[in-house]
Amino acid sequence: MKPLRIAYLYPAEMNIYGDRGNVIVLEQRCRWRGIRTQIDEIHLGQDYDFAKADIVFGGGGQDMGQELVANDLMKRRRGLVAAAEDGLPMLLICGLYQLFGRRFVTAEGRELPGIGLFGAETVAGSTRMIGNIVTDTPFGRLVGFENHSGQTRLDETQAALGTIVLGAGNDGTSGKEGALRHNAIGTYLHGPILPKNPNLADFLIETALRRRSPNCELRGLDDTLEHQAADLAAKLNR
């Protein structure tokens, strides 16, 4: 079998909260099952055909990097949206979640264009939403940490990823967290969301494999430690 190709968006600019951890988890959970992987790092200005990717991943960065990334991302809009509509599994966190919506208005009032995969708009707020976060989703209860000032409003037709159990989520008021469209997931659970949420990691891997052979079943792994860490994190205070 050809290796599973993980397209990693802007690893230099969008990686401040340990985002690379998600790539490590995808790689290892494949390797432990005998599935080979290939990481395609996608840098600013570099050509890439998303039709060849099996999973797309992108994280969060500093505000300064976000403008460069927004402009670069717009050039990839068609390919990314088409790939998402074709069912390509994607995980977009924090900064790239925002840029996969329609637009992002910075704290200085500048407007950054987004590719509009998610029916969502984000405005930078004056206070940061920081702390442990727990959310109920179709992939089970997800635990993580959020740290963002962006307030994301979803269109009525745009499904959220989950409902908030603890924390702020999209905007601190709607009780919603993230966005879900086709197999693309946007979320504020930043940095390494996948280590403590192995169900989500396996959803991405299994969806990728089923796009190649529809009857593919993913072999289970011993996730005792993952669940222990998640259970403990779910009991933390904000």
Place this chain on the structure above:
Amino acid sequence: MPTILVIWLAKLSSGLSQLLGRGDGSALPGLVAERLRPGLLEYFGHQLDGKVTLITGTNGKTTTTRMIVAALETGNGKILTNRAGSNLTRGLLSTLIADTNWRGQLQAESAVFEVDEASFPEAFRSLKPSSVVILNLFRDQLDRYGELNTLAGKLKAVLGQTKATVVLNGDDPLVAWLGQGLSNVRFFGLDKAAVKKLPHDFAADSNTCPVCGRALVYDEVYYAHIGRYHCSNKDFKRPLINVVGTTTEVSLSTSTSDIKTGSAKADLNLKLPGLYNVYNALAAITVSIEAGRDLSDIVMMIRTMPPAFGRAEVVEIGRRRLQLLLVKNPTGFNQVIQTYLIEGAKQPLLILVNDLIADGRDVSWLWDVAFEDLDGPKQILASGTRAYDLALRLKYADLKFKLAVDIPDALEGFIASIPAGETGLILPTYTAMLGVRRQLADIATVGETRL
């Protein structure tokens, strides 16, 4: 309330808290003073009349501050300095209040303070220092400090058009950028490092041009984003370095470098581990030269310095030895790996990760640590309030480890597991280090545990 009364009350609170056994009285007086008399720091700034050096940056503040004090202390005139950890505004206030007589006058004539990055703007405005050192800016507790560019912007704004001597790390692009437009700026840096960047060191934050945002081109990276660089668009480059180091050897407990500045040259043999301490020494040398000291004298004063509190400190327990190596952020942790844990290091390892406020509540940073490059340790024990998160990280780096959630049990078991005559390494986050030292104080001689 009159200033003198506030100082008396603060002094009284310190005495009381010590009497009641509620800690060592180091934070309380500052807290009391801050509440009762905002602006008290400026009152002391006035007394010190600019004879203040402030040291800030993500890593190395404590060691550099100690080095500067050692190099500047020549017997005439007492230098006031703060202890490790007392580097928030209230810590500075407590240190200053403790030094006053009953008329509210400082005994010291000058001060050398380490200052937390977030407290730096207020400390700078109030104390009006004649010299400032900025060591480096790395991602660190983003839930507390925010993004690096934002932090750098605040530092640049407060420095403004200062006439103070500003000593900057020329090998850190974002720190070097802070010197643009300043009239009295001096840079330190390394031309050669004698160590190789870790293959899994991805903790480079300031790897883009601070002027145009394009990726910087590096001739060589020593670690994180520290190295020799220039902007591909010619918008920015590594500045001319005033105090240049060439490091020829770095070991677990020493390093050897040649130092050059102008026509002066000296050998620097540090009794401290790792490349990061060479940078700390370069910073101390640069600021001390600006204060009128001779390079050869400075090198003499700092080369015998023992490690500071929790920084490569060694504790003997019977025939076993423990070495404490504080880990606070990815770059600091990677430096410990680069120095101690590659090329078949065999020491047993205890790692403790806490998530209290002083550690940072967010433990995401563990995934930026180059655990994949860890080579050698036969046994790793994972502990701390976030032991499970640490264990997960180790699992995904294919490392073998044991989990001991309870910290006192972990330490006890760890000590027992060290073969007689050998050394175990303890890598704690900040509050975990305090806990470890308290526990060790019951069974061994440790240095000053007060903060």
